Amino acid sequence: MRLVIFGANGQTGRLLTQQALDAGHTVVAVTRRPDDFPIAHPALTVGGADVHDAAALVDIVAGADAVLSTLGVSFTREPVDTYSVGTRNIVAAMQTVGTRRLAIVSSAAVDHYPERTGAPFAMRLVEPIITRTIGKTVYDDMRRMETIVRESGLDWTIVRPSGLFDLPFVTEYIAGEVDPVGTFTSRTDLADYLLRLASDTGDQDTVVISTTVDTPTMWQMIRREAFKSA
Secondary structure, three states: OEEEEEOOOOHHHHHHHHHHHHOOOEEEEEEOOHHHOOOOOOOEEEEEOOOOOHHHHHHHHOOOOEEEEOOOOOOOOOOOOHHHHHHHHHHHHHHHHOOOEEEEEOOHHHOOOOOOEOOOHHHHHHHHHHHHOOOHHHHHHHHHHHHHHHOOOOEEEEEEEOEEEOOOOOOOOEEEOOOOEOOEEEHHHHHHHHHHHHOOOOOOEEEEEEOOOOOOOHHHHHHHHHHOOO
């Protein structure tokens, strides 16, 4: 398949790009900083574009079998529109060229999952505070993004991971139209799941993905987020 990956220079995007190349796909990795992209491969094209620039995206998505978006924005109290405006431009470009398959990364924190299992008390305490304070503008824009995708008429899947962390391998993760399990999703698992979704057709689903082994503690995740540079 020919895959176009937006947000390719982020942590999940790089993993997804490498996994797609290893699986034998042709990849267009889209980033605002093409000179900084660390992956080289004969089947890879690095496309320099900003998703806020609608005109730049039409040629990029032309000929794609699927478009995968791992766009990400750090928590900020400033207004955020990268998810919604960027996704609206991606959708418009896909509609223009006739590409149908779209999978995008959102977050389980945009919704309430009362049947979530395996979540520690700390997570139930901290998550509502984050979503209403330092993460509010990010999650509000993710919700706008999800609405745009649902109204697109494309063959779409919205993927909602929980707290993202790093593992060097793919696990036997839980994914699909289920409530989240636990508190975390490894980026490696998320990339693997997105790649699997690329070949699905006709779906219009909102799904979750949960990693249930080798996960960090909630307090390790909180400390990491607290001291992470923007």
